[in-house]
Amino acid sequence: KNFPVIKLVSTKISVGSRKDTWNFSGKLTIKETTLDISFPFTAIPVAGGFQFKGEFTINRRDFGVGGGSFTMGDKVTVSLDVLATKS
Numbered sequence: 128k129n130f131p132v133i134k135l136v137s138t139k140i141s142v143g144s145r146k147d148t149w150n151f152s153g154k155l156t157i158k159e160t161t162l163d164i165s166f167p168f169t170a171i172p173v174a175g176g177f178q179f180k181g182e183f184t185i186n187r188r189d190f191g192v193g194g195g196s197f198t199m200g201d202k203v204t205v206s207l208d209v210l211a212t213k214s
Contacts (some may be wrong), residue, residue: 133158160189177211
């Protein structure tokens with residue numbers, strides 16, 4: 128409610144080791160906490176644009192999410208599936 132936006136901003140995109148793979152480096156902001164993050168992703172051409180897919184794991188406690196809950200796991204995997212097309 129108090130923090131409705133999660134922000135992911137790239138600082139560098141580099142070529143990956145396999146075809147159609149790239150490496151993302153940037154800043155992830157959740158609840159006024161910003162940390163560096165990097166992860167591999169794929170970029171597949173589709174009609175009129177690209178399909179980007181990737182995932183990364185964060186520790187929710189690093190961002191103050193979920194308080195001190197012992198029933199909630201600390202590690203959270205975030206999956207991205209973005210279709211980018213020309214407008």
